[in-house]
Amino acid sequence: RQIVCDACSGSGAKPGTKKIDCPTCHGRGQVLYSAGFVNVSQTCPKCRGEGSTIKSPCSKCDGAGKVRSTQKIEVTVPAGVDTGSRLRVQGEGDTGTRGGPSGDLYIYINVKEHPIFQRHGYDIICEVPISFPLATLGGEIEVPTLTGNVMMRIPEGTQSGRVFRLGSKGVKNLRGYGTGDQLVKVIMETPTHLTSEQKKFLKEFERVCSPSVNPISQSFMDKVKKIFKK
Ligand SMILES: [Zn+2]
Numbered sequence: 458r459q460i461v462c463d464a465c466s467g468s469g470a471k472p473g474t475k476k477i478d479c480p481t482c483h484g485r486g487q488v489l490y491s492a493g494f495v496n497v498s499q500t501c502p503k504c505r506g507e508g509s510t511i512k513s514p515c516s517k518c519d520g521a522g523k524v525r526s527t528q529k530i531e532v533t534v535p536a537g538v539d540t541g542s543r544l545r546v547q548g549e550g551d552t553g554t555r556g557g558p559s560g561d562l563y564i565y566i567n568v569k570e571h572p573i574f575q576r577h578g579y580d581i582i583c584e585v586p587i588s589f590p591l592a593t594l595g596g597e598i599e600v601p602t603l604t605g606n607v608m609m610r611i612p613e614g615t616q617s618g619r620v621f622r623l624g625s626k627g628v629k630n631l632r633g634y635g636t637g638d639q640l641v642k643v644i645m646e647t648p649t650h651l652t653s654e655q656k657k658f659l660k661e662f663e664r665v666c667s668p669s670v671n672p673i674s675q676s677f678m679d680k681v682k683k684i685f686k687k
């Protein structure tokens with residue numbers, strides 16, 4: 458941003474020197490010129506209507522009265538902002554000309570990606586892996602939310618990809634109308650790196666299962682059979 462030059466206090470004149478009346482308009486800020494039979498008054502091109510000019514300009518700001526400066530300021534970010542939101546900070550923009558009011562600073566928000574939470578409007582989406590026995594038998598899991606961990610019940614026979622909704626665990630609405638939800642998508646993890654003993658138990662488990670324990674597979678196989686009968 459541009460701030461008032463501290464060497465000349467914004468006047469643009471070299472410290473110790475004064476501004477002089479503009480020689481072109483003699484301090485009036487306006488010049489007259491003839492256009493045919495009428496005299497037209499126009500803003501003085503030399504002083505741009507200010508009426509005075511600087512004899513020896515300030516060496517720090519070259520007579521502009523302002524200098525470039527980098528400043529760090531603290532800004533309060535309201536809850537609920539998203540990428541593309543614009544914040545206005547009053548008076549933190551460039552300083553005005555010759556003591557005029559400062560402009561405003563505009564901040565464009567860009568929200569960083571989070572390793573486990575994804576944002577969807579005011580809702581938060583989180584994928585949580587669950588084990589094969591938990592998905593099959595049901596139970597409770599600990600789920601991270603924006604405000605800390607909560608316990609969530611997994612019903613018996615939960616399929617992979619099922620989405621559970623945790624009410625009001627999402628992002629606060631920017632205009633203060635309530636809070637979004639957290640959507641928990643459970644992904645059943647297929648067991649890997651099994652020992653031969655574990656594999657033996659699983660084969661034993663498969664042997665005692667009837668096709669009715671996998672109704673989705675059963676109905677898929679039925680559809681396939683129908684297609685190939687035609
Ligand atoms: Zn200066």
Ligand SMILES: [Zn+2]
Nearest residue numbers: 479482501504
């Ligand atoms: Zn002038």
